[in-house]
Amino acid sequence: MKRSRVVIVGGGLLGAGVANALAARSVPVTLLEATTPGSGASASTFAWANAQKKKPDAYFRLNTDGLAAYHRLAEHAAGRRWFHGVGNVEIATDAASSAALDAVVADLAARGYRAERITARQAAELDPVIDPGRALDAAWFPAEGWVDTERMIADLLDQAGAAGAEIRAHCPVARFEPSGARTKVVLANGEEVLADQVVCAAGAATQRLLAASSITVPLIEEEDRRTRAPGDERYLAVGGLADTAALRVPLRRILHTPDMGLRPTATGRAVLGGDGAGSRVPRSDQGVFGLGPMLIDRARKVFPAFADVPVERVRVGVRPLPADGLTVAGFTERLPGLYVLxxxxxxxxAPHLAELVAGELVDDREAPELAAFRPARFG
Ligand SMILES: Cc1cc2nc3c(=O)[nH]c(=O)nc-3n(C[C@H](O)[C@H](O)[C@H](O)COP(=O)(O)OP(=O)(O)OC[C@H]3O[C@@H](n4cnc5c(N)ncnc54)[C@H](O)[C@@H]3O)c2cc1C
Structure with missing residues (x-):
């Protein structure tokens, strides 16, 4: 087992997870965060742990393993603070959305994923906010859950710090340079930090940060929403969420309608957004102001209990979105000590990747689960 110094760039869920996994293995770790930990995409996320719509098979398996990792964490009190395995109910409101659920459930169930069709009445038993009069039928994904990312990042960094990791906020990194067998991390203020290995976990800033060191990892950028061809239905990098005021009766489950998602929070509110069109920010900047009313209107159409629930705030986040939609995890060819995540x-x-990446860094053992996701695929 190696004990070399590792520098991690980025204090989101991924950077915090790797820092914690390495510190737990007694590896000396320094984490450099440009602003404050947990202020990137991990703070503006729908935070739904699931493996739906994940293709190809290697990526589906990575995500099902990710979900399984949360269930293992939730066997312990600390993990239950982060992962709320409440399951997900998807509601069909007409024949077309019902047929779509048939296809999703058949596909996932055939691949061993827990998914079943249920009646509107069964859905209402799972969460009384569902009005069986407004649902045609539904699907139930009992293994899915949501994650309290804020609490998880804080806990992971506390644990890493207690195990000896150094966590440095307000330390933007400008570039990476070779330095003999090591890698030099150059901060924006000119400070240089030498590392045996560096993990770049800079989220949506990854492409620009690596380009400064002549390394190519293409992401779908925020600007893409302005130039996107009509009909291109891939995710936009920018996504929006609306947080409601506290509900009289908190949600019990994650819920999806054909055009939005809702999930509970630790404070009894609901986060509106999700995987459907509702999470996509309109393409103009002005459109962002309409996001809260748009999402709450969609919720009210299906859930009468939201009739008098106000939106308290709208959040806009930028997804770290590799150009081919898949995870990037591995060492770069140009700087062999630099690992991109x-x-x-x-x-x-996050928890699954943190363990795999820590294993690759510390034990020099290539994880077969990551073989399909190396940065070399971008040339
Ligand atoms: C609207 C929305 C909905 C989403 N919904 C889901 C979902 O339901 N389920 C799901 O699994 N995922 C979802 N995601 C994606 C998920 O949130 C992200 O994949 C995840 O949070 C990425 O974590 P990260 O640590 O890589 O990035 P981040 O949380 O963005 O962290 C990166 C950190 O790096 C720092 N940084 C950047 N540049 C530098 C630099 N030069 N020097 C030092 N530090 C730097 C940033 O300040 C930031 O703190 C969603 C994302 C969005 C935006």
Whole structure:
């Protein structure tokens, strides 16, 4: 087992997870965060741990393993502070959305994922906020859950710090340079930090940060929403969420309608957004102001209990979104000590990736689960 110094760039869920996994293995770790930990995408996320719509198979398996990692964590009190395995109910409101759920459930169930079709009445038993009069039928994904990312990042960094990791906020990194067998991390203020290994977990800033060191890892950038061809339905990098005021009766489950998602929070509010069109920020900046009313209107159409629930705030986040939609995890060819870790679905994947990456760094053991996700695929 190596004891070399590792510098981690980025204090989101991925950077915090790797810092904690390395510190737990007694590796000397320094984490450099440009602003404050947990202020990037991990703070503006729907935070739904799931493996739906994940293709190809290697990526589906990575995500199902990610979900399984949360269930293992939740066997302990600390993990239960982060992962709320309440399950997800998806509601069909018409024949087309019901047929879509048939297809999703058949596909996932055939691959061993827990998914079943249920009646509107069964859905209402799972969460009384569901009005069986407004649902045609539903699907139930009992293994899914949501993650309290703020608490998780704080806990991971506390644990890492207690195990000896150094956590430095307000330390933006400008570039990486070779330095003999080591890698030099150059901060924006000119300070240089030498490391045996560096993990770049800078989220949506990854492409620009690596470009400064002539390394190519293409992401779908925030600007793409302005230039996107009509009909291109891939995720936009920018996504929006609305937080409601506290509900009289808190949500019990994650819920999806055909055009939005809702999930509970630790404070009895609901986060509106989700995987459907509702999470996509309109393409103009002005459109962002309409996001709260748009999402709450959609919720009210299906859930009468939201009739008098106000939106308290709207959040806009930028997804770290590799150009091919898949995780990037591995050492770069140009700087062999520099490991890149960037992914969408980073909430689902964080604990699993943290363990795999720590294993690759410390034990010099390539994780077969990551073979399909190396940065070399971008040339
Ligand atoms: C609207 C929205 C909804 C989402 N929904 C889901 C979901 O339901 N399920 C799911 O699994 N995933 C979801 N995601 C994706 C998920 O949130 C991200 O994949 C995950 O949070 C990424 O974590 P991260 O640590 O890589 O990035 P971040 O949380 O962005 O952290 C990166 C950190 O790096 C720092 N940094 C950047 N540049 C530098 C630099 N030069 N020097 C030092 N530090 C730097 C940043 O300040 C930031 O703190 C969603 C994302 C969005 C935006």
């Amino acid at each position: 960037v992914t969408h679905s980073g909430v689902t994947l």
